[in-house]
Amino acid sequence: MRxxxxxxxxxxxxxxxxxxxxxxxxxxxxxxxxxxGIPATMVSDGPxxxxxxxEEGDHLGINDSIKAVCYPAASATAASxxxxxxxxxxxxxxxxxxxxxxxxxxGPAVNIKRSPLCGRNFExxxxxxxxxxxxxxxxxxxxxxxxxxxxxxxFALNNQEHRRMSSSSDCDERTIREIYFPAFEMAVKEAQxxxxxxxxxxxxxxxxxxxxxxxxxxxxKEWGFxxxxxxxxxxxxxxxxxxAAGLDLEMPASxxxxxxxxxxxxxxxxLDEKLVDLCCERILNIxxxxxxxxxxxxxxxxxAQHLQTADIAAECMVLLKNEGNILPLNKEDxxxxxxxxxxxxxxxxGGSSHINCFRTTSALEASKGLKVTYARGYDVAADDAPDAxxxxxxxxxxxxxxxxxxxxxxxxxxxxxxxxxxxxMPESQNRLIEAVAEANPNTVVVLHNGSPVEMPWxxxxxxxxxxxxxxQAVGLAxxxxxxxxxxxxGHLPETFPVKLExxxxxxxxxxxxxxxxxxxxIFVGYRYYDKxxxxxxxPFGHGLSYTEFEYTGLKLSADAMKDTDTVTATVTVKxxxxxxxxxxxxxYVGDKEGFENAIRPVRELKGFKKVELKPGESKEVSFILSKxxxxxxxxxxxxxxxxxxxxxxxxxxxxxxxxxxATVKVESTVRLPHHxxxxxxxMDILADPKGREVFGPMISKAFAVLxxxxxxxxxxxxxxxxxxxxxxxxxxxxxxxxxxxGGGIPEEQMAELLRRINE
Ligand code: BGC
Numbered sequence: 001m002r003x004x005x006x007x008x009x010x011x012x013x014x015x016x017x018x019x020x021x022x023x024x025x026x027x028x029x030x031x032x033x034x035x036x037g038i039p040a041t042m043v044s045d046g047p048x049x050x051x052x053x054x055e056e057g058d059h060l061g062i063n064d065s066i067k068a069v070c071y072p073a074a075s076a077t078a079a080s081x082x083x084x085x086x087x088x089x090x091x092x093x094x095x096x097x098x099x100x101x102x103x104x105x106x107g108p109a110v111n112i113k114r115s116p117l118c119g120r121n122f123e124x125x126x127x128x129x130x131x132x133x134x135x136x137x138x139x140x141x142x143x144x145x146x147x148x149x150x151x152x153x154x155f156a157l158n159n160q161e162h163r164r165m166s167s168s169s170d171c172d173e174r175t176i177r178e179i180y181f182p183a184f185e186m187a188v189k190e191a192q193x194x195x196x197x198x199x200x201x202x203x204x205x206x207x208x209x210x211x212x213x214x215x216x217x218x219x220x221k222e223w224g225f226x227x228x229x230x231x232x233x234x235x236x237x238x239x240x241x242x243x244a245a246g247l248d249l250e251m252p253a254s255x256x257x258x259x260x261x262x263x264x265x266x267x268x269x270x271l272d273e274k275l276v277d278l279c280c281e282r283i284l285n286i287x288x289x290x291x292x293x294x295x296x297x298x299x300x301x302x303x304a305q306h307l308q309t310a311d312i313a314a315e316c317m318v319l320l321k322n323e324g325n326i327l328p329l330n331k332e333d334x335x336x337x338x339x340x341x342x343x344x345x346x347x348x349x350g351g352s353s354h355i356n357c358f359r360t361t362s363a364l365e366a367s368k369g370l371k372v373t374y375a376r377g378y379d380v381a382a383d384d385a386p387d388a389x390x391x392x393x394x395x396x397x398x399x400x401x402x403x404x405x406x407x408x409x410x411x412x413x414x415x416x417x418x419x420x421x422x423x424x425m426p427e428s429q430n431r432l433i434e435a436v437a438e439a440n441p442n443t444v445v446v447l448h449n450g451s452p453v454e455m456p457w458x459x460x461x462x463x464x465x466x467x468x469x470x471x472q473a474v475g476l477a478x479x480x481x482x483x484x485x486x487x488x489x490g491h492l493p494e495t496f497p498v499k500l501e502x503x504x505x506x507x508x509x510x511x512x513x514x515x516x517x518x519x520x521x522i523f524v525g526y527r528y529y530d531k532x533x534x535x536x537x538x539p540f541g542h543g544l545s546y547t548e549f550e551y552t553g554l555k556l557s558a559d560a561m562k563d564t565d566t567v568t569a570t571v572t573v574k575x576x577x578x579x580x581x582x583x584x585x586x587x588y589v590g591d592k593e594g595f596e597n598a599i600r601p602v603r604e605l606k607g608f609k610k611v612e613l614k615p616g617e618s619k620e621v622s623f624i625l626s627k628x629x630x631x632x633x634x635x636x637x638x639x640x641x642x643x644x645x646x647x648x649x650x651x652x653x654x655x656x657x658x659x660x661x662a663t664v665k666v667e668s669t670v671r672l673p674h675h676x677x678x679x680x681x682x683m684d685i686l687a688d689p690k691g692r693e694v695f696g697p698m699i700s701k702a703f704a705v706l707x708x709x710x711x712x713x714x715x716x717x718x719x720x721x722x723x724x725x726x727x728x729x730x731x732x733x734x735x736x737x738x739x740x741x742g743g744g745i746p747e748e749q750m751a752e753l754l755r756r757i758n759e
Pocket of ligand 1: 060232233
């Protein structure tokens with residue numbers, strides 16, 4: 001419906017009707033205003049399937065929802081590194097929404113995996129903001145191509161479940177911009193989600209649901225978001241403040257309490273009615289957009305989608321280890337499948353994303369016709385592996401050519417609503433793996449988890465396949481990968497640290513009753529491990545294949561550029577093995593300058609591409625890098641800024657395997673505002689072109705006084721003299737020093753020089 005028509009409708013609504021429209025009718029619907037022909041619309045979880053509740057509603061996955069199709073969770077789909085694939089998944093979800101008359105699917109969830117402990121990590125994509133942004137954008141485009149909306153969530157800094165409805169995420173500006181915002185920003189700018197869901201938590205003390213900086217200044221004014229913002233379920237504290245901040249729709253129904261508060265605030269002159277109108281306009285835009293494009297006769301082919309979930313899951317599996325090429329297994333051999341997850345796989349997490357699957361396929365079921373034997377190995381519900389079960393598993397392993405242990409985290413270990421307290425797998429499963437590995441040297445472990453786990457048995461098993469939470473047909477995908485019908489091509493969207501204590505947020509994660517401090521700043525995930533040169537269990541981006549790839553010939557279209565230009569990096573990748581396979585070419589950028597400039601990570605992911613190659617085939621892959629690829633968030637100008645200097649460009653297939661390296665010199669076109677005074681030090685003045693020009697001669701004189709005859713160079717004045725101490729002393733000296741012992745400059749002359757550079 002055209003904006004003018006919507007505005008006419010709003011003009012005909014009473015204040016009470018308008019305030020009413022700003023909260024849900026019930027758990028899942030927006031309100032109808034029948035006398036004006038405004039329909040109710042339904043929203044539903046999300047993100048990797050439909051949790052449509054026809055009857056009793058809840059936001060924790062307690063009551064039943066309709067039978068639906070459960071796709072792999074975001075932790076898995078991120079590992080595919082394949083946005084085209086995820087866009088197709090989005091299209092299928094969009095069709096299901098049309099069929100089920102849903103206006104908005106509540107997802108994707110794009111919070112950064114800050115700590116392995118977050119209970120909802122399985123629903124989130126990655127520790128890396130760029131990867132998260134690309135995958136979320138693809139999913140949104142897919143769903144919305146079917147004319148139903150998405151709700152990107154949880155905006156923002158919702159990175160723990162502990163005290164999730166009250167905790168304040170206390171984080172500095174630069175970290176918010178570089179780590180926690182970019183996925184939202186990219187998705188809003190490139191895919192324009194119909195709605196955004198604000199998070200439960202506070203950000204630096206202010207609830208997301210009543211945060212004008214977040215919901216209006218950044219989201220709408222900076223990024224150009226056009227849809228409506230809804231609250232997470234129960235995230236509203238002060239409703240009138242929320243309206244003023246830009247929170248359009250409160251979910252679920254507030255029982256009228258908060259609607260009345262809006263009316264009272266308007267009547268008391270505390271809230272401008274125009275802001276209530278604006279909320280209504282944004283909500284109605286989407287309500288009518290859905291209504292005008294509704295196609296309830298869209299078929300929902302669940303059988304076809306079931307198979308699609310298996311195909312997607314197979315693309316997401318990460319082969320972490322494959323000693324002696326034990327995998328793929330031979331279909332002629334007798335293989336022991338061990339562990340309850342072989343029969344009843346864990347393929348989704350608990351809470352609001354929980355799907356009532358119309359069908360599931362376990363690995364055991366999918367291996368019918370093969371020479372597979374089964375032993376339960378452990379009891380998930382009891383979190384136990386009685387001796388008899390272990391003995392049975394050991395006997396099965398001894399008889400088989402290879403043993404595959406299906407292990408991972410039980411539902412109770414990771415779920416919405418609370419965090420893990422450790423990174424370990426159940427002791428029962430660890431014991432089982434050790435026992436099986438001792439009984440059969442060809443032991444393979446298949447993992448089902450949404451976040452990293454410790455692997456005390458890693459050196460004793462031959463192979464590990466990370467299946468994440470792979471959706472309802474995960475078993476089918478596992479059998480295809482284990483027996484080589486599909487060549488694994490997933491790569492890790494996160495680092496697996498050796499132990500929990502290695503994680504950068506470890507000391508502060510969870511926080512105290514008031515809040516949680518993001519003290520590790522921008523050093524999240526590999527940004528931290530790489531900077532610290534730490535040993536990790538498996539690095540970010542890692543993933544093996546049944547074939548081999550060779551990376552050669554990194555070429556840049558230029559070796560110097562301005563920050564307003566772009567540069568193209570081209571890489572050649574060749575399949576040097578014997579099977580067709582896919583690799584993920586990853587491109588990282590790092591600021592090579594030392595600590596004189598902004599402190600930066602060693603490298604950051606700025607491009608990736610999944611490519612399929614036949615044996616002997618090679619392909620060229622290109623990436624375009626622009627200002628944002630080199631920039632950091634500068635808190636002086638509150639904007640993206642590139643520091644002039646050399647940047648490393650590295651390409652390869654994980655942060656630990658980057659065989660190709662090049663350098664590009666980037667020159668900033670932005671001059672940071674400087675104000676120099678007598679307390680400014682020589683080094684900072686020399687770094688500024690104007691400062692260099694004006695103070696150059698005087699500084700040469702000072703160097704002469706300190707014992708060198710040579711002119712200082714611009715970048716590092718000290719390079720010209722041999723005595724490092726003299727250089728350092730001068731570099732770090734405030735220019736007021738020149739008034740006295742640095743050359744005896746008269747005060748008036750100094751004031752004049754300062755005036756000139758501050759002009
Ligand atoms: C979750 C959201 C979910 C909503 C509705 C909340 O508890 O945080 O992700 O969409 O419930 O079920």
